[in-house]
Amino acid sequence: MISSSRNKRPGTEGCGVRRRWRRTAATGSSSLDSPVFPSAMKMEESNLLRHPMTDEQWTKATGLLSLSVKSMDGTTVRTLVESIFAGIQRIDPLMTAYCLQTCPSCSDPCCRGQDIYYNQADVLYLTALGDPVPPGQTRSSRHDPCRYLGPNGCVLPRTVRPYVCVWYLCESHMDLFSDEPAGIQRSVVDTLRAIRFSRLSLEMLHEKEPFGTRNDRGR
Known part of the structure; x- marks a missing residue:
């Protein structure tokens, strides 16, 4: 979920929990090495495709990226994708519980943000x-x-939503997270770190492959 005018981004005010959450989820900062590129890990995901698209443009872009995925080492790709999928499943119960507590009474839901x-x-x-x-x-x-926004929230499973919708916590959610035991906080932050590194590694594999779509990205 993206920050709305009322719900400011996590980390803009408050304790170290907020800063650590945003640093880990949004930038991928970590002392760990990439399992794929241990000496040259990128730190930010590309903004390519992060804009409005017609269904025709979407189909073309996803088709080209599918070719890129098929050209990669299958074992490595499976390892990265399984890490991402399992990590999202791991944090889903916590995120769902927070949404059930706060979203029904929210007058300005983050899911209505225009930059998702x-x-x-x-x-x-x-x-x-x-x-x-x-x-x-x-x-x-x-x-x-x-x-994908329905009358009762997102109609997609969390495992296939835009990643920003997976990790983002509004201020109300961050307050709940700050009250969690330290062990739970560390576990969630570590999970986000693992997801982020797997996503970055997958993107780096794509950037090394011949089907890279550098000249045509569905714009």
Whole structure:
């Protein structure tokens, strides 16, 4: 979920828990090495594809990235994708509990934010999962609502949502997280770190492959 005008981004005020959460989830900062590129780990995901797209553009972009995934080492890709999938499943109960406590009474839900999109790392992960990818980008115009936002929240399983919708905590959620035992906080932060590194590693594999779509990214 993206920050709304009322719910400021986590980490903008408050304790070290907030700073650590945002640093780990949003930037991938860690002392760990990448399992794929131990000496040259990128620190930020690409913004490519993170914009409105028609369904035709989406189909073309996902098709090209699917070719890239198929050209990678299958064992490495499976390891990375399974790490991402398992990590999201691990934190899903906590995130769902927070949403059930706060979202029904929220007057300005984060899910209505206009800057929520799938990015390149999302699509690489989705195509590598082996299941049909969602039918389109979150919106075809900047002013459209998210196509996956239903009357009771997101209609997609957390494992196939844009990653920002997986990790983002509004201020109300961050307050709940700050009250969790230290062991739970560490476990969640470590899980986010593992997810982030697997996503970055997957994107780096793509950037090394001949089907890289550098000249045509579905724009």
